Amino acid sequence: MSGATGGTTSREARAAARERLNVLADSTSVDPAALAGDLAAVTGLLDREVALRRVLTDPSQTGERKAELVGRLLGGQVGGETVDLVSGMVRSRWSSSRDLVDAVEELADSADLVAAERSGVLDQVEDELFRFGRIVAATPELRSALAGRQSAEAGGQAKAALVRKLLGGRAQAITERLVVRLVERPRGRSLESGLEDLTRLAAERRDRSIAVVVTAVPLTDQQRQRLGDALARLYGRQIRLNLDVDPEVLGGISVRIGDEVIRGTVAGRLEELNRRLAG
Known part of the structure; x- marks a missing residue:
């Protein structure tokens, strides 16, 4: 897509x-x-x-x-x-x-x-798509295997088989089906962008936006709630948080919503977010 x-x-x-x-x-x-x-x-x-x-x-x-x-x-x-x-x-x-x-x-x-x-599993599918995207981004060998330029039919079948091996029994059947279709027919897209599109569609089913949040240390449940509330007020709509941890992230936190990135080194709005997290 x-x-x-x-x-x-x-x-x-x-x-x-x-x-x-x-x-x-x-x-x-x-x-x-x-x-x-x-x-x-x-x-x-x-x-x-x-x-x-x-x-x-x-x-x-x-x-x-x-x-x-x-x-x-x-x-x-x-x-x-x-x-x-x-x-x-x-x-x-x-x-x-x-x-x-x-x-x-x-x-x-x-x-x-x-x-x-x-089926009541939309949140799980959304989270699994995001997590799989993070695994692919962090594993060059896997990304190469799933995005390689083999002959169309044989390559698509091999990549689909790999996805089924990785996700079969570990993720929702719908997640597996969506990813299999993506690797079989990428249609000119990178695997990462295709997974991002799928995650965005899942969020839109709930009329939400996705915030990809990277923090230097894991957030507590209370901090996640405060961050979600702060972003919802900031953007005027419900925000789904996809969380990741990277000790190297500048300023302790990076928030990406669509094409907009708010980093910990940017004063204005992120200072407000940090105050809310600390409060």
């Missing part, structure tokens, strides 16, 4: 697709895990078939005509909800054909996170 879109047109189309997925997510008759699998299969199809995705995003073709093509291609191959979702997406206008594929992939990941939410 790509975290960026190609322009205003694609952003609007992607937002509309997310809304349609949310409507489906509210229906208990929809199996979100099956929906995720179907959308992942459509992602693979569109990723392989460049000519097809260009036809489906061709602005000279009517939305209805493109939706009919989707129905002919996918009908009977995937569930009706998937056909309806993708048909709605191709009725929208896209800045590039690649943006459509990115959006379908994001919906696949989001559907799996809906399944996690229904």
Whole structure:
């Protein structure tokens, strides 16, 4: 799943697709895990078939005509909800054909996170994705094995097998499924950025932002609560804390929310955070 879109047109189309997925997510008759699998299969199809995705995003073709093509291609191959979702997406206008594929992939990941939410394990999945990302970042050999440039099919299978060996029985099945899809089809992304995107999507399921907090020493439960409360007031929304320890961190603490980094050496806002932690 790509975290960026190609322009205003694609952003609007992607937002509309997310809304349609949310409507489906509210229906208990929809199996979100099956929906995720179907959308992942459509992602693979569109990723392989460049000519097809260009036809489906061709602005000279009517939305209805493109939706009919989707129905002919996918009908009977995937569930009706998937056909309806993708048909709605191709009725929208896209800045590039690649943006459509990115959006379908994001919906696949989001559907799996809906399944996690229904099962009551969304927080665990979010935490496992973050922790796995930290392990990958700290282990060059593992990062190389999972991000290496082997031949596409054989390489994807080998990397998927490694993920299953690492996570099987140690993490939620949904976490394993999300990471396997990522390593099988990175689609030009680094493994780290793909894991960050997945963690961000998990947080958005709860309408939260993620703060990656690195401290020189572990925080106590009370300090974590104070930091979370302080950041929530600072940003005006709920903040999920992903915590890590690094004795070398400057100033004792570093907080990253999205693209913004607040370090312990920055006076203003972090001094306030430190006062709250100490208070």
